[in-house]
Amino acid sequence: MNSGPEKTTVGLFVTCLVDLMRPSVGFAAVKLMEDAGCVVEVPAAQTCCGQPAFNSGDRGNARVIAMQVIAAFEAYDHVVAPSGSCAGMLKLHYPELLADDPGWSARAEAFAAKVHELTSFLVDVLGVQAVSADYGETVTYHDSCSGLRELGVRDQPRLLLDSVEGLSLTEMENADVCCGFGGLFCVKYSDISNAIVAKKTDKIAATGATTLLAGDLGCLMNMAGKLSREGRTVAVRHVAEVLAGMADETPIGGERKAKG
Amino acid sequence: MGVEITSPNFKANAREALDDNSLQKALGLTVEKGFIKKRRLAADALPEFEALRDAARDIKNHTLDHLDLYIEAFEKKVVENGGHVHFAEDAAAARQIALDICRKAGARTVTKGKSMITEEVGLNDFLQENGIVPIETDLGEYIIQLRGEHPSHIIAPAIHVNKAQVEAEFRRVHTALPPDRDLREPESLLAEARGILRDRFLAADVGVTGANFCVAETGTTIIVTNEGNGDLTQTLPRVHVVFASIEKIVPTLEDASQILRVLARSATGQDMSVYTTFSTGPKRPEDPDGPEEFHVILLDNGRSALLGTPFQEMLRCIRCGACMNHCPVYQAIGGHAYGWVYPGPIGSVLTPAVIGIEQSMHLPSASTFCGRCEGVCPMRIPLPKLMRLWRDKAHDEKVVPTAQRFGLGLWVLLARRPKLYHLAMSVGMPLLAAFAGSRGRFRSLPFAGGWTRHRDLPAPQGRTFQQQWRARRFGR
Numbered sequence: 001m002n003s004g005p006e007k008t009t010v011g012l013f014v015t016c017l018v019d020l021m022r023p024s025v026g027f028a029a030v031k032l033m034e035d036a037g038c039v040v041e042v043p044a045a046q047t048c049c050g051q052p053a054f055n056s057g058d059r060g061n062a063r064v065i066a067m068q069v070i071a072a073f074e075a076y077d078h079v080v081a082p083s084g085s086c087a088g089m090l091k092l093h094y095p096e097l098l099a100d101d102p103g104w105s106a107r108a109e110a111f112a113a114k115v116h117e118l119t120s121f122l123v124d125v126l127g128v129q130a131v132s133a134d135y136g137e138t139v140t141y142h143d144s145c146s147g148l149r150e151l152g153v154r155d156q157p158r159l160l161l162d163s164v165e166g167l168s169l170t171e172m173e174n175a176d177v178c179c180g181f182g183g184l185f186c187v188k189y190s191d192i193s194n195a196i197v198a199k200k201t202d203k204i205a206a207t208g209a210t211t212l213l214a215g216d217l218g219c220l221m222n223m224a225g226k227l228s229r230e231g232r233t234v235a236v237r238h239v240a241e242v243l244a245g246m247a248d249e250t251p252i253g254g255e256r257k258a259k260g
Numbered sequence: 261m262g263v264e265i266t267s268p269n270f271k272a273n274a275r276e277a278l279d280d281n282s283l284q285k286a287l288g289l290t291v292e293k294g295f296i297k298k299r300r301l302a303a304d305a306l307p308e309f310e311a312l313r314d315a316a317r318d319i320k321n322h323t324l325d326h327l328d329l330y331i332e333a334f335e336k337k338v339v340e341n342g343g344h345v346h347f348a349e350d351a352a353a354a355r356q357i358a359l360d361i362c363r364k365a366g367a368r369t370v371t372k373g374k375s376m377i378t379e380e381v382g383l384n385d386f387l388q389e390n391g392i393v394p395i396e397t398d399l400g401e402y403i404i405q406l407r408g409e410h411p412s413h414i415i416a417p418a419i420h421v422n423k424a425q426v427e428a429e430f431r432r433v434h435t436a437l438p439p440d441r442d443l444r445e446p447e448s449l450l451a452e453a454r455g456i457l458r459d460r461f462l463a464a465d466v467g468v469t470g471a472n473f474c475v476a477e478t479g480t481t482i483i484v485t486n487e488g489n490g491d492l493t494q495t496l497p498r499v500h501v502v503f504a505s506i507e508k509i510v511p512t513l514e515d516a517s518q519i520l521r522v523l524a525r526s527a528t529g530q531d532m533s534v535y536t537t538f539s540t541g542p543k544r545p546e547d548p549d550g551p552e553e554f555h556v557i558l559l560d561n562g563r564s565a566l567l568g569t570p571f572q573e574m575l576r577c578i579r580c581g582a583c584m585n586h587c588p589v590y591q592a593i594g595g596h597a598y599g600w601v602y603p604g605p606i607g608s609v610l611t612p613a614v615i616g617i618e619q620s621m622h623l624p625s626a627s628t629f630c631g632r633c634e635g636v637c638p639m640r641i642p643l644p645k646l647m648r649l650w651r652d653k654a655h656d657e658k659v660v661p662t663a664q665r666f667g668l669g670l671w672v673l674l675a676r677r678p679k680l681y682h683l684a685m686s687v688g689m690p691l692l693a694a695f696a697g698s699r700g701r702f703r704s705l706p707f708a709g710g711w712t713r714h715r716d717l718p719a720p721q722g723r724t725f726q727q728q729w730r731a732r733r734f735g736r
Contacts, residue, residue, distance in 0.1 A: 047675040061672045
């Protein structure tokens with residue numbers, strides 16, 4: 001899979017939500033990494049990172065899925081996901097899940113060392129300081145929990161956003177507080193999740209920003225769904241779409257323009 | 261017997277809490293705007309704060325690894341000082357020991373400093389049933405005792421009660437209170453409670469306190485308070501009874517003072533609490549005051565079974581409350597909804613250990629795993645990891661609801677078979693997108709009620725990424 005001696009190969013871990021709900025984020029991630037000189041591949045043998053099983057106490061199945069993902073991705077120089085949550089699962093929890101398995105623990109550790117969240121990969125690994133994109137809107141950025149607290153993703157997306165032509169960032173209060181998504185939490189404890197996301201949408205609205213960005217599609221769908229239920233007109237996008245200059249796509253949960 | 265458990269009704273409890281406007285207001289003001297900011301400032305002001313957290317963790321890890329030795333050493337010292345140590349395997353045993361001490365002392369009233377362990381064992385109700393009147397002397401505890409409630413926060417027990425409710429309660433119970441007395445300000449409420457409690461302190465036969473630390477080296481118990489009520493509780497009556505759980509032991513005074521440096525900062529943002537009181541045995545001949553008898557009741561109640569297991573880490577807890585203050589779930593529903601003694605993330609890991617996972621499965625499940633609790637825990641307890649371990653137990657013991665198991669099973673079936681998965685999704689997603697039409701979202705959808713009850717569900721864009729990627733790359 002090496003196309004040249006210099007090129008870094010990246011296996012894109014698409015994440016199930018991006019694959020199913022918002023493929024444009026995947027293409028944005030590919031563009032960003034290709035622009036930075038990587039060769040990006042997308043293994044077909046990927047579905048989901050296994051977090052729903054892991055967080056539901058089903059370690060057995062989480063383990064099987066972890067092995068599946070490791071086998072599909074371990075040949076690449078890097079494994080990158082446009083999600084802090086899924087990257088955190090791959091990077092921190094796979095080694096934990098497979099720690100007691102002599103055949104897998106070393107493989108899991110070696111694999112984990114190559115895993116990165118997208119914006120952190122661009123900035124921390126590839127040294128990207130700026131992107132060529134323009135977006136003439138005022139945006140606010142939500143720090144998704146796993147990316148922030150498990151992987152230390154906070155400054156990287158902001159650094160890159162700072163280079164986007166026309167974009168101005170207005171920070172919301174409590175940008176680092178959970179949006180109430182929490183995977184299955186948001187449907188199992190829907191009322192509590194609602195109370196949490198309602199606080200978040202108030203903070204978003206208070207910034208006056210016209211666009212909300214974040215790096216995790218689960219959180220984005222949660223906040224977009226609440227914003228639209230409240231009749232607020234903030235456009236919601238994954239940060240990769242704006243960084244890749246691919247923000248002409250309909251926002252998350254937004255009304256589709258008729259195709260010309 | 262003991263504290264009523266409503267944890268199985270967690271969802272209904274939460275619903276009720278979400279509709280309680282005064283609770284919501286209190287949580288917003290005291291927790292979100294108060295405690296969090298104060299902790300941040302206190303932590304930022306101390307350059308060695310993170311290093312102190314490491315040291316605090318290491319002290320407790322060491323102690324827990326040798327807990328039997330340190331408990332023995334503590335007991336030996338207490339006895340040398342002229343005190344008594346009683347071991348209580350469970351709540352019932354602890355209550356009975358306390359009652360026996362009270363009876364022997366001929367006690368009619370017992371004053372109490374703030375103690376979560378006495379809440380855990382249900383001491384007040386038990387004493388009351390046996391003809392002894394317990395009187396809470398911490399202002400917050402006093403208020404909720406009048407209201408017939410339990411604490412909704414481990415360091416701010418009456419956080420859910422507003423000023424007007426306190427005034428109403430005082431006017432109801434303090435019958436000598438003139439109707440025209442102005443009780444609108446917190447200071448006047450405090451003065452009123454002080455006046456009433458002063459007589460109670462003097463009349464009490466036994467004083468009960470908790471303990472933040474039990475020091476093995478000296479046989480000393482330590483409490484931290486802000487009101488001074490703890491001191492009056494333990495020095496005025498003839499008998500002082502300390503309730504502590506076994507993990508409150510630390511080896512030395514030096515260790516205790518190390519951990520004290522992170523305790524108040526994490527809890528209220530104070531450098532130290534107003535009072536830090538050390539009790540070492542009963543009154544000595546040369547002492548001007550102090551109790552004639554000094555008893556320590558050491559409660560196990562399921563804790564020793566956690567030693568040597570991954571759950572041991574929760575025993576490092578020093579009950580500062582930082583995890584609940586920073587928890588989005590606690591901030592949304594307060595403490596009572598958790599349905600037992602300890603709320604918030606630490607409650608969600610401790611409660612199953614004491615009352616069983618069958619009754620408390622909702623607690624570790626109702627977390628977004630945002631990780632903020634672990635980020636602020638002064639003892640670096642990996643709370644999300646421990647909650648997940650309880651979920652593992654719940655899953656293994658099949659106490660998870662059938663619908664959830666079925667849903668997860670179906671998803672796992674697909675997730676483990678990439679080809680089948682991609683085939684199914686490449687048909688399903690475009691259909692779903694077409695079904696949403698130009699609106700781009702669903703206001704409701706079968707099987708998605710949990711989501712769409714409160715928010716719209718963004719529709720998928722159409723063909724999956726994998727479909728489009730393969731079409732672009734391989735022309736199909």
